[in-house]
Each structure stands twice: as C-alpha cells, then as structure tokens.
Amino acid sequence: MDATALWQRYQQWLYFHEGLGFYLDVSRMRFDDAFVKGLQPKFEKAFADMAELEKGAIANPDENRMVGHYWLRNPKLAPTPEIETEIVETIEQIEVFAEKIRTGAIHPPKATRFTDIISIGIGGSALGPEFVADALSPEFPPLKIHFIDNSDPAGIDRTLTHLRNNLASTLVLVISKSGGTPEPRNGMIEVKKAYAGHNLDFANYAIAITMPGSKLDETAKSENWLARFPMFDWVGGRTSEMSTVGLVPAALQGIDIRAMLDGAKEMDDATRIPDIKQNPAALLALSWYFAGNGRGEKDMVVLPYKDSLLLFSRYLQQLVMESLGKEKDLDGNVVHQGIAVYGNKGSTDQHAYVQQLREGVANFFVTFIEVLEDRKGSSPEIDPGITSGDYLSGFLQGTRQALYENQRDSITVTIPQVNPRTVGALIALYDRAVGFYGSLVNVNAYHQPGVEAGKKAAAVILDLQKQVVEVLHTEKTPLSLEEVAQKAGVSDQIEAVYKIIRHLHANGRGIVLQGNFGEPSSLKISAQ
Numbered sequence: 266m267d268a269t270a271l272w273q274r275y276q277q278w279l280y281f282h283e284g285l286g287f288y289l290d291v292s293r294m295r296f297d298d299a300f301v302k303g304l305q306p307k308f309e310k311a312f313a314d315m316a317e318l319e320k321g322a323i324a325n326p327d328e329n330r331m332v333g334h335y336w337l338r339n340p341k342l343a344p345t346p347e348i349e350t351e352i353v354e355t356i357e358q359i360e361v362f363a364e365k366i367r368t369g370a371i372h373p374p375k376a377t378r379f380t381d382i383i384s385i386g387i388g389g390s391a392l393g394p395e396f397v398a399d400a401l402s403p404e405f406p407p408l409k410i411h412f413i414d415n416s417d418p419a420g421i422d423r424t425l426t427h428l429r430n431n432l433a434s435t436l437v438l439v440i441s442k443s444g445g446t447p448e449p450r451n452g453m454i455e456v457k458k459a460y461a462g463h464n465l466d467f468a469n470y471a472i473a474i475t476m477p478g479s480k481l482d483e484t485a486k487s488e489n490w491l492a493r494f495p496m497f498d499w500v501g502g503r504t505s506e507m508s509t510v511g512l513v514p515a516a517l518q519g520i521d522i523r524a525m526l527d528g529a530k531e532m533d534d535a536t537r538i539p540d541i542k543q544n545p546a547a548l549l550a551l552s553w554y555f556a557g558n559g560r561g562e563k564d565m566v567v568l569p570y571k572d573s574l575l576l577f578s579r580y581l582q583q584l585v586m587e588s589l590g591k592e593k594d595l596d597g598n599v600v601h602q603g604i605a606v607y608g609n610k611g612s613t614d615q616h617a618y619v620q621q622l623r624e625g626v627a628n629f630f631v632t633f634i635e636v637l638e639d640r641k642g643s644s645p646e647i648d649p650g651i652t653s654g655d656y657l658s659g660f661l662q663g664t665r666q667a668l669y670e671n672q673r674d675s676i677t678v679t680i681p682q683v684n685p686r687t688v689g690a691l692i693a694l695y696d697r698a699v700g701f702y703g704s705l706v707n708v709n710a711y712h713q714p715g716v717e718a719g720k721k722a723a724a725v726i727l728d729l730q731k732q733v734v735e736v737l738h739t740e741k742t743p744l745s746l747e748e749v750a751q752k753a754g755v756s757d758q759i760e761a762v763y764k765i766i767r768h769l770h771a772n773g774r775g776i777v778l779q780g781n782f783g784e785p786s787s788l789k790i791s792a793q
C-alpha cells in the first residue's frame with residue numbers, strides 16, 4: 266500500500282475517545298474487510314457473552330464463579346444490592362483509612378507517621394500494584410512502597426536491608442486473594458521475624474488484603490492486625506487492580522484512586538458498545554485474532570515509549586497469558602490456546618531486540634504505546650528546534666514504519682499523558698480485550714488450572730526433602746545418591762534427591778558431600 270492509501274486506511278480505522286483523549290490505530294494490521302465480516306458472528310457471541318458476564322452469569326464455569334471486575338468501577342452494575350453496597354463501602358473505607366495513615370492519625374507505636382510500605386504478594390497480588398506504583402506514584406510519596414513478590418531469600422533480605430532503619434515506621438501489606446499462596450506466606454513469616462528481631466509487634470504494622478475467612482484473614486483476625494480489607498471471591502487475581510488489592514497500596518501512596526476508577530469506568534462504557542469499529546477492546550481482540558490466526562501464532566510485543574509504563578508489559582503478560590493460555594476450550598477440545606506477551610519499553614528496546622523484529626523471524630506483532638505529553642513543563646532543545654521528546658516520538662514513528670515496510674504488523678495505542686485516569690483506562694481496555702478474545706477462541710479466560718501442576722509438584726519436592734533429611738540423620742555411614750533414594754522409598758527419583766541434597770549442601774544445612782561434584786553418582790552423602 267502506498268502512503269496515500271495508508272493514510273486513508275489510518276483514517277478509516279482510527280478510533281478516538283474524546284473524554285479520555287485516547288486513540289487506537291489498527292491500520293497497520295493488514296486485515297481486510299472480508300476478514301472483519303467473517304469474524305462478525307464470533308463477535309456477536311463475544312458481545313453477548315460479555316453482557317451476560319456483567320449481569321452476573323457464572324462466567325468461570327470451572328470454579329463456579331461470577332466475574333465481576335467491571336462492577337468495581339461501576340458498582341451500580343453489580344447484580345445484587347448487597348454486592349453494590351459492599352463495593353461502595355469498601356472504597357470509602359480505603360479512602361478513610363489511607364487518609365488517617367497519611368496524616369498520622371493512625372501511626373506506629375514508636376513513630377509519629379508511617380513512612381514506608383512493604384507490599385507482600387505475587388502474581389495478580391503484585392503485578393498491578395507494582396505497575397501502578399511505577400507509573401503513578403508521586404516523586405515524593407507520603408509512603409514509599411517496596412515489594413516482596415517472591416520466595417527468594419536474597420530478595421527478601423535486599424528489601425529488609427534497605428528498610429533496616431525504618432522498620433519502626435513501615436507498614437506491611439500482605440496481599441493474597443486465597444490467603445494460602447506459599448510465596449506471600451513465606452514473605453510474611455520472614456518479615457514478621459524481622460520485626461520481632463527489632464522488638465516490634467508485627468500486628469501493629471500489618472494489614473491483610475484477602476478473602477474473608479481465608480487462612481491469612483484468620484491469622485490477621487486472631488493476631489489483631491492493624492487492618493483487614495476484603496478481596497471479593499468474584500474478582501480474579503489478574504483483574505484485581507481496581508479492588509482492595511490495587512486500591513489500598515495506591516491510596517496509601519497518595520494516588521488518586523477515584524480518578525483511576527473513573528478512567529476505567531469510562532473505558533468500560535466505551536468497550537461495552539456492541540460494534541467492532543466503535544469499540545477499542547473489540548478492535549484489539551480482532552487484531553490479535555488476525556495476527557495469530559486465532560491460534561496465538563504470533564507473539565504480542567508491547568512497547569510503551571515512556572519509562573513510567575515499563576511494567577505494563579509485565580502486567581499484561583499475566584493478564585493475557587494466564588487468561589488465554591489454555592489446553593482445552595469450553596467444549597473440552599484440546600486447543601493449546603494463548604498469546605505470548607513480552608516487551609519492556611521504547612526506545613530502549615530498539616537497541617536490544619528490535620533488530621530481530623525488523624529482520625528476523627516474523628513471529629510477532631507489536632503494540633506501541635505512545636504518550637503525547639513529553640514531560641510536565643517545557644523541554645530544552647537538544648538540537649536546534651528539537652527536544653529529546655521529539656526524538657522519542659520520532660523513534661516510535663520510525664520503528665513502526667520500518668517494521669511495516671518489512672511486513673511486520675503493529676497496533677498503536679495513544680494516550681495524552683500518564684495519569685490515574687489513563688492508567689485506569691488502559692487496564693480496563695485490556696481486561697475487556699482479553700475477555701472478548703477468550704470468547705472468540707472459546708476458552709475460559711477466568712481460571713488457571715495449569716498453575717496448579719507446578720504448585721503440586723513443588724509440594725511433593727518439599728515432602729521428599731523431609732524424607733531425605735530423615736534418612737541421612739538415621740544413617741551412620743555416608744550413602745550414595747542411589748542408596749539415599751532407595752532408603753527414602755523413591756528409587757525412581759534420584760535426580761530430585763540429588764538436587765535437594767546439592768541445594769542443602771550449598772546452603773550449609775548440615776549435609777556433607779564427598780566425591781567428584783561433576784559426577785553425581787560418585788558422591789557420598791552424610792549428615793553432620
């Protein structure tokens with residue numbers, strides 16, 4: 266297509282939302298009208314499915330759950346008055362509590378104000394809060410947030426070491442919908458010990474965000490923690506940024522949560538329109554379907570040209586891949602669906618992997634995210650009449666064009682600036698696009714059965730570790746790996762036994778290894 270035809274196509278497909286100042290350009294996805302027409306029946310179903318979901322249908326049949334994240338930003342849509350009240354009151358509760366913490370009306374026993382937050386959580390209980398903190402937290406927030414989102418002891422140490430002089434004024438958020446996920450539980454126990462080590466009563470600093478009645482909730486209740494906020498059963502982890510999971514940490518940092526909710530609501534209103542061309546989430550889902558033939562054949566590379574949106578691609582990775590990456594469709598057929606997502610930011614990534622995108626294997630499509638406002642205030646000139654923001658904008662246009670010339674498709678999302686409204690709107694846009702795409706390819710986008718396998722296998726390894734240690738403590742003479750496995754009753758699991766022993770040895774856990782470390786079968790193992 267020549268430049269004139271492309272300009273026509275650009276105008277023909279451009280979506281603009283006036284209230285949000287939001288643009289979506291899908292003109293560089295090379296679908297034609299016949300393709301759009303062919304997908305129309307699937308979209309009719311997707312729009313109908315979405316309407317049912319919003320009315321409270323059991324949209325997650327496997328877990329027998331309603332899917333209600335849209336009600337969080339428009340409580341009037343909730344299917345019962347009880348749910349509506351619950352949402353409204355919880356938001357008010359968050360605002361009142363955050364205000365008291367920020368002003369010092371609620372303060373720690375040994376300080377006049379809380380200064381920091383440690384937020385402990387993983388997956389949907391971390392990625393949204395991390396993204397929003399990075400995107401929206403003020404330069405000098407009333408409380409500075411730090412994250413523990415793993416069971417990595419060195420990572421936990423790093424956070425605690427940074428805060429070693431501030432623990433007495435550090436609030437701890439323990440965020441886990443289920444209240445039983447091992448990683449946040451481990452983090453919580455380690456942080457609790459650190460508080461005890463500083464003679465601080467953890468309960469005065471701790472806040473639980475979890476489903477009422479969960480293990481975490483019970484602990485918080487019985488230990489009389491500073492506060493507890495409910496996470497609702499009908500909100501999935503990866504769509505929970507507008508629930509207590511995201512709103513509590515955001516409000517504590519002084520981020521305008523009402524503006525975030527308003528932006529999301531406005532985008533929800535726009536993405537409820539049952540017309541592909543008038544609906545930006547439908548346009549995204551259509552483009553994804555086109556790119557990967559409805560089978561995820563192409564990866565989604567997300568490139569925000571703005572440092573503060575760096576974590577958006579990481580956030581989307583869970584939202585898209587945990588939602589759409591499914592073995593079976595809703596009829597039980599094996600389909601192995603999904604779309605792989607990766608990306609960091611432009612123009613930085615132009616000096617990393619864009620070489621391959623331009624010339625290498627064509628197994629992707631790009632989503633550029635453009636922010637019109639360069640910075641607050643004016644910019645100095647780098648070259649005559651040219652600012653660094655002009656460069657960034659030029660790099661985006663240039664890369665989009667260079668990719669298109671080589672038959673690499675792209676979508677461009679444009680927002681006026683990064684603020685709570687536009688961030689809320691972006692989150693809502695992708696929530697809905699994923700929901701639509703799930704309907705188009707007929708998968709349950711709201712469960713995550715695949716995650717369980719890894720969790721179960723890890724639990725088996727931890728049980729095996731206990732058996733191995735018991736065997737080694739009972740035996741007086743050094744044993745080979747084979748003998749340890751045999752005595753532990755797991756002769757078929759020598760490799761797992763070896764890895765457990767090697768890890769214990771490396772961490773000074775009372776295991777002695779003799780022999781050639783490059784030849785595991787030569788090793789003799791004993792307990793100290």
Ligand SMILES: O=P(O)(O)OC[C@H]1O[C@](O)(CO)[C@@H](O)[C@@H]1O
Nearest residue numbers: 388389390441442443446502716
């Ligand atoms: O908030 P929870 O229950 O600790 O779960 C954390 C994450 O674990 C998962 O269940 C599986 O990875 C995610 O869906 C979820 O966001």
